[in-house]
Amino acid sequence: MNSSINTDIIEHAFLNISQIDMVFPTPTGGFTALKEVDLKIDKGEFISLIGHSGCGKSTVLNIVAGLYQATTGGILLKNKEVNEPGPERAVVFQNHSLLPWLTSYQNVELAVKQVFNKTMSKAEMKDWIEYNLQLVHMGHAMHKRPDEISGGMKQRVGIARALAMQPEVLLMDEPFGALDALTRAHMQDSLMEIQNELNNTVIMITHDVDEAVLLSDRIVMMTNGPEATVGEILDVNLERPRNRLNLAKDLEYNRLRSEVLTFLYEKQRKVENISQKTAAKNIIEKQTVNEI
């Protein structure tokens, strides 16, 4: 459309989420979940997507992953259009999604074999799998199956599997949402440690304001659906490595925190009643199930 105007920006953006609309067909006509979502992400940036539930955060992530197709607009990764899923955009799913019949090692192995089939020898693959599992501190339980390890450990293996694909972009859909507060804090520290080492480009969906401020370089706050879009973007210029205890008293940290809270609970306060909300959500879920 107006590509001539945007050329400059497109060429510089590592990942370009460009003018995305997402309309789910329903029996009563289209349901516009996303409207003109536009976001440019640099290499090595850690982005959090935050917003109320049902605002379409997951839809954005799934479109970037290639699991959904945007109705209009599109995704450019290194100036190439994304229209199907692929290992260069690895996903860490909310409920780990490990194959329950494989051990942690075998789960990572499945991904490594698929991605590095031609470039790595068997011994290199073994080292690479073990390296990634050790990176998430799962070296001790490599040969255990998902039902033998805790929820936090499963999520670690899920992260190891995603990291082992050496993705261009790491997509995380509420990776710690199902964990208890202590485990979650521990996982956040681990993730910061890994991020410090690998400097991946990450998009993470979260509900947790503290998590967003602690981990991100930028926080993308989404408005409520339908027709959800990017409301505000907040730059987080806190020095790294970050320490949650020191930050608790940090003025800048608390200012950022209250900005996000203000956005969520004043500007975008949920006004619709519960039944409407669940009805809308049900429609979306039904649609997505049908699509898949």
Add this chain to the structure above:
Amino acid sequence: MSSTTVNIDKLTTIERLMKTTMKIVNKLSDAMLLPLIGISIFLFLWSVTAQNIHTSLGEFPGPKAVVEQFSNLYDEHINEREKAKAFFDRQVKRNAIKVAKNPDYVPKIRDYTGKETFLDQIVTSLFTVTTGFLLAAAIAIPLGIWMGLSKRLNSAFNPIVQIFKPVSPLAWLPLVTMVVSALYVSDDPLVSKAFLTSMITVSLCSLWPMVINTSIGVSSIDSDLLNVSKVLRLPTITHIQKIVLPASIPMIFTGMRLSFGVAWMVLIAAEMLAQNPGLGKFVWDEFQNGSSDSLARIMAAVIVIGFIGFLLDRLMLAIQRKVSWDKSSVNA
């Protein structure tokens, strides 16, 4: 003083012993005693009722008559084996004499053509049901996976599956018999027509539960796992091998167990009409024979059929336990 404490100690040990024995007795009574009581009540009712039913072949057999027939059937088996052995011994001797008289003589060994014993018939039945079931599985599991993967294929084939599923083996049998007679023409047949007819009928009836369960198992795989496969861009073969098959193994096995049960039930009817020398034929022959022992012998066959069916189900369960990753899905 000391003697009393010793006494108390003794008492408590005795009490403890009593308690543990009571626990063991309780456990035993649940596992052994109650089934035994149930069986005794059944046997009692059976023998009382049997005495009051008079058929044209005499009194309905009670437990005692059936037990007698079990030992008769076993004796007949032993006798028949001895006869067979004697038959072959005679042949060998005769041949030896003939060769001694005439060195150019090429000895012939003739098959023993005596009738199959009850035990032979059990073996035949087991062989027929297994081959029929395996043939059905070889068709049903790939078809079920295919139907589970593709909604369109499922919509296309599901009506056919639903219509053929409830069809009785007795309806299939005449058709199968005629088709086998028409197509299976050979001077030196590898297997008898009766066997083939029974086997195919068993397959036709045991196909459907496996198709249905496999396709449901495949189509209900967690969408997260399918997304993992999509993100990894697994090729179709790897996708089926690494995701679809392991994920649906529990459902596939549930279908296989159902099917094996159906197959065993169908087999008896099929063998009766197709005259395949198995347990079905045994029942039919005894019925036609109409001696005063016939009903007791049929009742013995009924018990054996039930027992084998039960063992086959346990066998499938054991295999399922071994193969399945999801131990919680394996219930008796």
